[in-house]
Amino acid sequence: MKRNTKEKHYTEILEHIQTFFQTPFSDPIMDGYFTHTISHFLDHVDNLKCVAPILGIKQEECPTCKLQSFDKENPSILSGIEQQGQFGTAQIQDFPEHISSVESVTETLADYCQGMTLWGHPNTQANVVPPPTVPSIVGFIAAAMYSPNIIWDEYSALFAKAEIQVVSMLSNLIGYDSQKSGGLFTFGGTGTNLYGCKLGIEKMLGGTGMTEGIRDDVKIVASESSHYSRYNIASWLGVGTKNLVTIPSTHKNKMSLTDLEDYLRKAFEEQEKVAVILPTLGTTDAFGIDDLAAIVQLRDRLAYEFSLEKPPHIHADAVIGWPWSVFNDYDFETNPLGYHARTLRSLQDSSMKIKSLHMADSIGIDFHKTGYTPYISSVFLLKNREDMTLLSREPEQMPYLYQFGYYHPGIYTLESSRSAAGTMAALANLLLLGKQGYRVLIGHLVEMAEMLREELEQHPYICILNDYNYGPVTLFRVYPDGVDAQKAYEQEMSDPNYRDELEENNAYNRHIFDKLHEQAMRGEGVLLSWTDAYRHADYPDGLPIAAIKSFIMSPWTDMNSSNTLARQVADARIQIKETEKST
């Protein structure tokens, strides 16, 4: 067949395509091209910065930058997704026909950063998402460049050792014996809970669930404030959500021990198979901390009393709260880091509860939350690594793997391919920050949250809802003139005849939140978030109580942002009042 001579021979094109890759040989020119590409990306993204906590949006009055103002009528600038449900032009993309260039794709990738929240911005208080440290990003780059797969040390070399080292460091931190403990990186906090539940179920079934499937009802017990991933896990593992047992939370957002005991007694009397208890140490919305020590003691006491052969496995969901362990050996008496009294009390209160982490049979730890790495960096840690054999497959099922080497986690992991990116990022931060660095970061978040609470407490129209949860998150409600905030909240929680007012106040708070959000988008205020149901009112079929949420994560947040927020709330109330007057 005659070749179309207009088209270059493939080897010529291949030579060009080779420049798209990192060279496998030592080549300073190509390395320079690589760093140039990264700096080209950085330059492009830098152009998206103004004072707003969102990339690509300028402050309303900024005379110099060429970015767009936030248009609340047309918020698609934030995602480029123009229509809800159908995804507009994003859904009619054809597969590209031709080769592009590194420069042009790099610029396009930078454009995709538009609309992203700057998690490190002093005015970002949106959620439990940290700005990643530079070495943790380098950890991701290392894994991206060399593509280690921690299925096997043959494919990951020292990256596999990093996983073992991080597991050892974390065991040392929380008080597991690192000679006996084990662990692995997995796909998010949800993944850590999934491993914890799967292991608990297999312990209960003596490993038969792996081959026979789950034939009996097995129970997973968690508090009402625990993360919704328990629903995914119960359904995906084949346990069924009907077998999820939800224990009420107290007003301090922790699992009610009396309700737990009542349930367990009844369950053991009826010979129910309770496979897993899932306490949360640092709940998603309120930073509630379940009393893990009391839960473990209760499990042990009842196991003895009922002569249980297979007591429930206790998996601690500490994906948010784990770094408070760095205060296990902080000298709260002399307070060498000089926290304010209020902060000190909060840190001590939380760390006293987190100190019991070593009592759990397994633990979930997220670095992409309070550990300051990029997504995803999650560790499933377990006290007794021998337990993992319950999840093992036969090596004959994987004839192409494990002919040599010493580390074969792929035999028991759910995942086949497992990136080392999260592992390297976690290693980077542990080495970079150590206990001292984490104490400073976590201490700062709590200090800023305490200052914010102190500021908000001065306003009689604001009620702080999670008053007993001493972490970086503050949930509050705002009330109109003539309403005593504290009394109104108490009535909302307890009085079924106050339902209408509760609904009205939910709507009022949503209105305030929308105003604050709009202001933040204009680069003029603090970016917060919203929860539709901080809790439900205490009476049967209690309505949801919505809340405005501040989650401080940035090392750049300072006192100014608390003052700004209090001022914004006051202004928003006045604006709403004036609009009501004029209509």
Ligand SMILES: Cc1ncc(COP(=O)(O)O)c(C=O)c1O
């Ligand atoms: C307490 C808790 N557990 C588990 C999860 C799930 O983590 P991920 O989103 O990383 O899967 C979250 C997420 O916010 C959480 O707050």
